[in-house]
Amino acid sequence: MSESPEPQQxxxxxxxxxxxxxxxxxxxxxxxxITIKRWWHSLRAQSGKDNETEQPEQSVDVLKFSINEGLQQxxxxxxxxRDDDEDQSVRWLISPPHSPVNEIAKTWANANNIVxxxxxxxxELCLDTLNVELxxxxxxxxxxxxxxxxxxxxxxxxxxWVRAFFAQALSGDIGKGLxxxxxxxxxxxxxxxxxxxxxxxxLQAFDAExxxxxxxxxxxxxxxxxxxxxxxxxxxxxxxxxxxxxxQLQQQQSPFELPSxxxxxxxxxxxxxxxLLLHRGLAxxxxxxxxxxxxxTHLDIELQSLNYCGLIRKTESQWYVTxxxxxxxxxxxxxxxxxLDHF
Amino acid sequence: MENESVNEVAGxxxxxxxxxxxxxxxxxxxxxxxxxxxxxxxxxxxxxxxGKQRLYTLALVPMVRILVLVLALVLIIPRIIEPTLQNMVxxxxxxxxxxxxxxxxYVSSLIAGVVAVHEMPYRPGDWVSVDGVYGEVKxxxxxxxxxxxxxxxxxxxxxxxxxxxxxxxxxNGGPSLMCVAEFxxxxxxxxxxxxxxxxxxxxxxPYLQLSKPIVVTVNEEPWGTRYRLKAYPIDPRQQFLFVTxxxxxxxxxxxxxxVKFSRVETAREC
Numbered sequence: 001m002s003e004s005p006e007p008q009q010x011x012x013x014x015x016x017x018x019x020x021x022x023x024x025x026x027x028x029x030x031x032x033x034i035t036i037k038r039w040w041h042s043l044r045a046q047s048g049k050d051n052e053t054e055q056p057e058q059s060v061d062v063l064k065f066s067i068n069e070g071l072q073q074x075x076x077x078x079x080x081x082r083d084d085d086e087d088q089s090v091r092w093l094i095s096p097p098h099s100p101v102n103e104i105a106k107t108w109a110n111a112n113n114i115v116x117x118x119x120x121x122x123x124e125l126c127l128d129t130l131n132v133e134l135x136x137x138x139x140x141x142x143x144x145x146x147x148x149x150x151x152x153x154x155x156x157x158x159x160x161w162v163r164a165f166f167a168q169a170l171s172g173d174i175g176k177g178l179x180x181x182x183x184x185x186x187x188x189x190x191x192x193x194x195x196x197x198x199x200x201x202x203l204q205a206f207d208a209e210x211x212x213x214x215x216x217x218x219x220x221x222x223x224x225x226x227x228x229x230x231x232x233x234x235x236x237x238x239x240x241x242x243x244x245x246x247x248q249l250q251q252q253q254s255p256f257e258l259p260s261x262x263x264x265x266x267x268x269x270x271x272x273x274x275x276l277l278l279h280r281g282l283a284x285x286x287x288x289x290x291x292x293x294x295x296x297t298h299l300d301i302e303l304q305s306l307n308y309c310g311l312i313r314k315t316e317s318q319w320y321v322t323x324x325x326x327x328x329x330x331x332x333x334x335x336x337x338x339x340l341d342h343f
Numbered sequence: 344m345e346n347e348s349v350n351e352v353a354g355x356x357x358x359x360x361x362x363x364x365x366x367x368x369x370x371x372x373x374x375x376x377x378x379x380x381x382x383x384x385x386x387x388x389x390x391x392x393x394g395k396q397r398l399y400t401l402a403l404v405p406m407v408r409i410l411v412l413v414l415a416l417v418l419i420i421p422r423i424i425e426p427t428l429q430n431m432v433x434x435x436x437x438x439x440x441x442x443x444x445x446x447x448x449y450v451s452s453l454i455a456g457v458v459a460v461h462e463m464p465y466r467p468g469d470w471v472s473v474d475g476v477y478g479e480v481k482x483x484x485x486x487x488x489x490x491x492x493x494x495x496x497x498x499x500x501x502x503x504x505x506x507x508x509x510x511x512x513x514x515n516g517g518p519s520l521m522c523v524a525e526f527x528x529x530x531x532x533x534x535x536x537x538x539x540x541x542x543x544x545x546x547x548x549p550y551l552q553l554s555k556p557i558v559v560t561v562n563e564e565p566w567g568t569r570y571r572l573k574a575y576p577i578d579p580r581q582q583f584l585f586v587t588x589x590x591x592x593x594x595x596x597x598x599x600x601x602v603k604f605s606r607v608e609t610a611r612e613c
Contacts, residue, residue: 128599154547156540156596191546191553267581271549291549293588337394337518337577339553 016210017070019077022094022186022200025343028207028227062242063216065234070104070203071111077201078178082112082142088172092200096183096343097277098235098323101203102147105180109144117143117177119151119161122286126157132164134174143177149185149280154290159192166193183341184277202343205232216241225255229327231343239323259310259325261332262302268294270336272302273311273321273329277341281318356424363422374415381407382482389468393578394518401467402516405483409457448503452486455502459483464510470520470579472511473500479580493583513579519555520579524589526570526597527605534561537570540600544593545574550585552577567605 081087095101109116117134124130145151152162168174170193181189186200206214208223216223216237222245230236246255262269268291275290276282284303288296303319306312311325321329334340357363382404389400424430465471465488469480476498478490487499504510514520528537538559545557555575562569572593576585597604 154549156544156547156592157599159543159547188553267550267584274549290547292592293549293584335393337552 015069015073016206016213017073018204019073019201020204022202022342024204025202025232026205027231027343028205028224030224030228061217063211063214063238065100065214065238067100067104067107070100071107074104074108075111078108081176088176089199090169090176091178092186092195093178093180094183094186094200094202094343095180096202096231096233096235096341097280097321097326098239099203099233100235102180104203105144105178106146109146109178112142114142114144114178117145117174119145122150122153125151125153125161126155126289128157130161132161134165134168142175145177145179145181147280148179148181148189149278152185152189152279153286154188154275154278158290162189163192166195170195182277182280183343185280187339187341188278203234205343206230206234206237207232211237211241218245222255229254229256231327231330233326233343236323236326243324254327258328259322261311261328262305262309264305265332267336268298269302269306270333270338272299272306274333274338276312276319276321277329277333281315281320283317284319287319357422359423367419367422370415370418374411377411378408381411386467386482398466398468398514398516398518402463404467405459408485448501449486451506452501452503455505459488459502459505463516464505465512466516468514468579469516470513470582472513473504474508476500477511518578519552519575520582521573521575522582522586522589524572524586524593526572526590526593527564527566528568528570528597529603529605530563530568532568532602534568534570536600537561537597537602540596541570541572541593544589544596545572548574548585548588548592550576550581550588 078091081089081091093101093105095105120130148162148165151165152158166189169177169179183202206227208220208227211223211227212218214234216226218226225245226237226240229240240256244257271291271294272287275287279286279290282290284300287303288294288299291299294302303312307314307319309325310322311329312319313322314320330340385400385404385407389397392400420426424434459465465480465483467480467483470477471480471490473488473490476490476492478492478496478498480488481491481497482489484499487501490498490500492498526537526541538561541559542557545551551557552575558573560571560573562571572589574585574589576582594604
């Protein structure tokens with residue numbers, strides 16, 4: 001397969017499911033005209049000239065989608081690489097939080113009988129007995145890593161396996177493979193081991209037109225705001241597709257109802273959220289492993305507070321940033337100067 | 344003769360009527376209000392920001408004050424003195440003489456304060472060391488700069504120090520401030536193994552500014568090997584907790600690697 005994805009992109013123009021090099025990701029923004037228009041309405045409303053008392057619109061239908069088209073496009077994108085026995089390179093799929101990239105990649109790997117590479121469990125990553133050697137690859141059979149973010153811990157002994165993995169995977173020692181990695185983890189791991197951008201693919205952002213094509217019936221202004229809020233992330237757009245929408249900005253800065261950060265947001269709060277995103281979810285005791293500077297009691301208090309605000313949720317003992325909390329969390333981390341993903 | 348001199352001096356000044364006095368009072372009041380407002384609003388705004396935006400907003404405080412004071416003087420002087428060359432020379436000469444004798448240090452500090460605003464050896468938000476005192480610049484006044492140390496002690500340093508003291512500025516108006524955590528190890532251990540372990544310690548610190556490099560330097564001392572782990576925190580205010588995090592986790596990791604720390608014998612006087 002050629003390293004540049006341009007030829008495939010041209011063939012995908014009719015589909016809203018476009019796989020592009022991660023550097024070609026274009027985040028949708030709210031057009032300035034719409035923003036000014038909204039502020040004008042707000043000013044009129046505040047000065048009493050606009051007597052319409054606005055009730056937030058409650059959307060009844062939420063966006064539901066099928067990954068089939070995304071799967072077909074991915075298959076088309078990886079077809080040449082999959083079939084070329086000479087090509088022993090690794091392909092990387094970058095997945096922003098809650099986006100459907102993981103699900104598509106898993107389905108594609110299953111459909112092509114690609115087996116998962118044996119990766120250590122999180123609790124084994126910091127053990128002295130950890131074996132970082134990977135089995136030498138059968139060059140005819142590709143392998144699959146469903147989530148690289150679960151294969152490291154940002155802890156003094158937690159980077160050994162992922163570093164060895166990069167060394168062996170990129171040297172071709174273990175054959176060809178497909179790796180899915182969370183966008184936040186990828187942003188951090190690139191500091192550990194830079195990988196060339198053309199080999200990293202992601203789903204192009206879903207802008208207002210794409211959301212409409214997927215069947216979300218809203219006016220253009222609403223769709224553009226939704227695309228901008230979700231930064232083109234389909235999972236986040238789905239989470240907000242059924243939420244209330246205000247046409248006039250009053251006290252709130254967003255037309256959507258967003259959860260708030262806790263009143264007492266400290267460095268510890270930001271670090272906890274950052275670590276949850278970097279690792280795509282962590283258990284409480286793992287959070288303590290990666291943040292020993294925060295005392296266990298304080299950590300629990302912060303987790304409860306964030307949970308109460310609706311920014312994080314616990315699923316099977318792991319804490320995750322919620323889809324509706326994600327835009328708020330990302331904004332808060334950006335304001336504090338923390339290392340962000342590129343999506 | 345004496346009457347002529349008195350008349351000449353009196354001729355420098357305009358006759359101050361009630362209207363002029365009210366105008367001057369209004370100018371002073373407005374200037375004071377703008378300065379007072381900027382000294383409260385800008386730091387309040389800065390405390391809601393982080394990184395560069397915070398530092399740039401804080402740096403506006405002395406700038407605004409100097410601009411307002413110059414503007415106030417420009418508006419007041421023509422209301423008191425007839426602004427001819429002769430009058431200005433005579434007035435400034437008399438003022439210079441008084442200042443030279445009575446208020447030398449005070450005025451020197453005021454002038455150094457103006458120079459500090461122009462040359463910016465320190466700005467609000469900077470971490471500076473002056474005369475052995477290390478702290479964050481909280482406020483730049485007309486005569487003094489207010490530092491707050493890590494122990495929450497407030498220290499007022501006269502701008503006068505600017506003329507003849509070395510000023511060490513750790514971040515120089517930016518958000519990048521290098522921190523150093525030191526480790527003293529017995530000399531027989533593998534330096535590269537220790538370097539790699541220390542680099543990972545920095546890389547896994549939540550305080551680390553990832554866009555900046557991490558460096559470990561090694562040098563031999565009579566009592567062992569000194570390792571200096573150098574890295575940058577996200578915000579200069581985090582420097583002490585950053586070094587704490589690096590030191591605590593670095594020590595733990597080195598003990599896991601069964602490295603032995605040096606014990607420095609203090610010299611005894613014979």
